[in-house]
Amino acid sequence: MKILVCISHVPDTTSKINFTDNDTKFDTNGVQYVINPYDEFVLTRAMWFKEKQGATITVINVGNASSEPTLRKALAIGADDAIRVNAEATDGFFVAKQLAEVIKNNNYDLILAGKESIDYNGGMVPGMTASLLGYNFVNANIGLEINDNTATIFREIDGGKETLSANLPLVIAGQKGIVEEKDLRIPNMRGIMMARKKPLQVVEPVAFEATTEIKSFEKPETKSACKMIDADNVEELINLLHNEAKVI
Numbered sequence: 001m002k003i004l005v006c007i008s009h010v011p012d013t014t015s016k017i018n019f020t021d022n023d024t025k026f027d028t029n030g031v032q033y034v035i036n037p038y039d040e041f042v043l044t045r046a047m048w049f050k051e052k053q054g055a056t057i058t059v060i061n062v063g064n065a066s067s068e069p070t071l072r073k074a075l076a077i078g079a080d081d082a083i084r085v086n087a088e089a090t091d092g093f094f095v096a097k098q099l100a101e102v103i104k105n106n107n108y109d110l111i112l113a114g115k116e117s118i119d120y121n122g123g124m125v126p127g128m129t130a131s132l133l134g135y136n137f138v139n140a141n142i143g144l145e146i147n148d149n150t151a152t153i154f155r156e157i158d159g160g161k162e163t164l165s166a167n168l169p170l171v172i173a174g175q176k177g178i179v180e181e182k183d184l185r186i187p188n189m190r191g192i193m194m195a196r197k198k199p200l201q202v203v204e205p206v207a208f209e210a211t212t213e214i215k216s217f218e219k220p221e222t223k224s225a226c227k228m229i230d231a232d233n234v235e236e237l238i239n240l241l242h243n244e245a246k247v248i
Contacts, residue, residue: 001055001146001168002106003046006099006113006125007074008036009067013118019217026217028066035070038114042174044184045144046112047078053146055110056080060102062087062095068200075195076187082198087205091212092120096128101206103133108169110151115140115173123173130171138164142177 011017011031018027035043049055059074061067062085071082085098103111111130116123130137142161143154146168153164153172187195229237241248 002108003057003110004108005043005059007059007061008117009070010036010119023216036117042112044179062089062098072195075198076191077185082200084202090210092122092124096125097208099129100132111171115175126173136166137171139173141172141174
């Protein structure tokens, strides 16, 4: 079984976010990047298929050379090889178009991606990729088993869980539950050393005109300072809740 795991190169959540060029571009200075957490969950599940069923794992990213350390980390975790589509990820449709082209040329059986990236939270790339390919697609995946050419999929729905069955090839958008946080892999020294020798192929993007453009970014308003009210001053508490917080 050939598995392709889509990897997003995202800012660490502890990074301080700023914008430049009149708030039209993200300022990357001083920002630490990591594997998108949802992608790390599905990569760990792919590793289970590699160890139990002999699957091969390719990881892919659409981005410039700055994303290669993130791909190398995925290789250190246990992926066999990596592909970087040499293009700036301008929007979700552009990324889906590039992924679909690579998938068509390599005949992957299973495509795994996180349900969304934690930077833009669009949640659109896996579904768009499946649509471009004409593949079955399951979102909000919290469990996955493969037997021969058939997948048993467990997904989260409002008020419960749903069990589905589908044939490969298949696109899955996973989240926490497909594996648990305690099961995530940390690259060891041997994995890091081996990752340096594993192939990382750079391919040029297919011609495609972006359908969206960024007008501007803005950060959320700064939260006001917390006001501490003496436990005996009930009248002041009621006044603030009524006139400032406007919750009563």
